Amino acid sequence: MGYAIEGSTGTWEVVVGLEVHAQVISNAKLFSGSATAFGAEPNSQVSFVDAAFPGMLPVINRECVRQAVRTGLGLNAHINVVSHFDRKNYFYPDLPSGYQISQYEHPVVGAGVVEVQLADGSTKQIGVTRLHLEQDAGKSLHDQHPTKSFIDLNRAGVALMEIVSEPDIRSPEEAGAYVRKLRSILRYLGTCDGNMEEGSMRADVNVSVRKHGEPYRTRCEIKNVNSVRFVMLAVEAEAQRQIEVWESGGTVQQETRLFDSARGITRPMRSKEDAHDYRYFPDPDLLPLVLDEAWIEELRLALPELPDARQARFMREYGLTAYDAGVLIAEKETAAFFETVAKGRDAKIAANWVTGDFFAALNRTGGSIENPPVSAENLGKLLDLIADNTINGRIAKDVFEAMLGTGKDPASIVDEKGLRQVTDTSAIDAAVAKIVAANQDKVAEYKSGKDKLFGFFVGQTMKAMAGKGNPTLINEALKKALS
Amino acid sequence: MSLDPATIRRIASLARIRVEEHEVETLQTELNSILGWIEQLNEVNVDGVEPLTGGARMAMKMRDDVVTDGGYPEKVLANAPDRNGDFFAVPKVVE
CATH class of the missing domain: 1.10.10.410 (Arc Repressor Mutant, subunit A)
Structure with missing residues (x-):
């Protein structure tokens, strides 16, 4: 029996599907030659194509296509050799052309699958429906002036991958695990930096509820949720709301909502009823995107080791538990750090130190794995000092504390402080x-x-x-x- | 299929085109005759025929991932009805 919510009329099941928007790592935009770097001066990375000046034509960036295909391969998905671009029409000030170039009926990537691990040790396959390429919109600032909104088009035209899941998710935990796993895969592939605070990855969460065994009921879409924790909270809050609506004799209306993280509730977006009438049609400026099978195969062969494979290898090569291996591989930088520490040493002791004292020190010092308070090389040397009986495990903890933030070699700390183990x-x-x-x-x-x-x-x-x-x-x- | 006056008004509003009341009837007649023509096309049997979205049987050309454009906010903002610094300024839109 999985996750369920008890209502006054019985037990409810939650059904969730996610649309994740992931910004593609590339130098230039999807259809123009302007830069994609974050944090530039307003409108300084905008070409006439991005600003939708009359007569400008889009030309696709090969790297964005390559990244989308690699992501598809990393999601075990079918790559569509022929795909098309369509116009999704709506009016908003940060969308100068009045349409977003996207892929509607013929996306570049078809069905795939993501496997997630749950707290009880079980695994679950979440289906991926599709992945398509599309343009990001510009950025609106609403809080700078009493009567005006300010528009910066630097982000307009940057390539996004929209990754749509099947409605296979049945709990807040599964939703969180799916977003974390997807993020991990994208970061291993180097196709998206996964930085949710800067908005390079965000999720639209589709939620409905039903009694067990029923067909799907009406869903609501919660837009632009920007952290894993908020995804989980939004699923729960929206499911509770819908159950109350159904149980009080009402009907859930299909609508777009926002998650209010301060109050922990979802609320309807104040948008017009026609917001969803996008009138898609094929973009007449763009020919079909046709991929070379040999190129796809070349990309497949050049894929790096991905999280699932690395976890299996850590269990096999280092004799780690599924849990420890899972913790160590979640971030590729952590996995690399661990491998440096474990190389030629007792892997279980290395795993204990990395997930124990080292992670604790990271949290305490507010450091990051990219800029750790103790380097992997020095942590490895510390383990050598334990292994060859120069110091004991208790003293090692003191030496570790003395190493934090100093960059000092553990052996020199042992000598300085006279901590050498007495074996006489x-x-x-x-x-x-x-x-x-x-x-x-x-x-x-x-x-x-x-x-x-x-x-x-x-x-x-x-x-x-x-x-x-x-x-x-x-x-x-x-x-x-x-x- | 035929379009009623309410649908004409809706299409116009989606396209942000102002249509005066007295224009609706003319537009309705014109659009309905275009739709009638498209319905004739629907009579053609296209079973098993690949959909064609363009006249040229060509694939899209791709460009390299090199920054070659941008860096001219003055030109981009040249036609802006209103601005603040290098931002476009528009009537407040709040979601």
Whole structure:
């Protein structure tokens, strides 16, 4: 039994499909030679094509097509050798031509599939209906002037991939997992940077509810949701709202809504009724897009290792659990960091350090994996110092803390601070003898069967040695002394 | 198929074309005769024929991913009825 919402009339199932808009990584725009870089001066990256001056003709950017095809291949999808561009007509100030060039009936990429992993350890296949190329619109600023909106066309004409899922998603968790997985695949492929804060990836969320076994009911579309967390919250809020409508005897109207993250609810968009009458027709400026099969094959062979394959390899090569492997591969930079640390070392210990102390330090310092507080090379050297018994695991944590943000080599920290592990058995025996002598009462208790006290002796001895004793040797020495 | 006056007004409003009341009837007659002509085309049997969206049996040419254009906000904004700095300024649209 999966996710369900209890209403007053029984149990409801949630049905979700997602349209994800992903900005294509390219130097120039989809149909013009102007730049795509984020954050430029207003209207400085706009050509006459983007501004829809009369008589300007669009010419497609090969790289954008290549990125769309590679993404399709990464989604295990069918690539359509012939596809077409259409005009989607609507009026808005940030769309100078009055239409968006998009692909309607014949998209460049057809059906594919994305596999997601859920918290209970199960996996689920989410169908991808299609992927098509289209132009982004410009940007409107509504809060700069009391009576005017300001328009910047720098983004107008930048290539987007719209990736449409099947209505296969049945819970907020699955919706979140799907967006995260898609983002991960796009970032592995290098076809979209996946930066949801800057808007280079955003989702339209289609939600409906039904009783189990029913056909689909009317859905609503929640536009422009810009984080994974908001996608999950929007699904839940919208499902709750629809259940209330149905259960109070009403009917859900198909409409476009917005997610209000401050209040945690969805509300209708104030748009005109004809907003959805796009009157698509084939763009007469553009010939069919015809791809060379050999080129597609070449792109397929050159694809990098993708998240699923990397996770399987991490489990196989490094003996990691599915969970640990999943955590490490989610971001390709993290996966690379781990591989540098694990190379030639005990992979499980490396995984524990990366997902444990290292991730904790990242969170604490607010650092990023691209600019980590400890380099992978130095973390690896620290593990070497544990492996060759130069320091013990306890001291390693102190050395790690001392490494944070300093770029220092762990061996030099060990030398500076005199943290080298004591493996000299006579020194250990001496420390043990002192502890035993000072705690005769505890020794008596231990010998009368209070085995748990052994830990106390270890702790005391370690403390007396300033944490630098070799734990194995201390254990051995204590066992001998207490027997 | 024939278009009623309400549909004519709707098409005009979607296209942002102002149509005066007295023009509706003329437009209705004209558009209906165009639709009648298209309906004749619908009589042709095209089963098994690939849809053709253009006259030229050619594929799209592609260009390299090189920045060759843009960088002239003054020219882009030259015809703007209103501006603020290098932004276009339009009557406020709020969603």
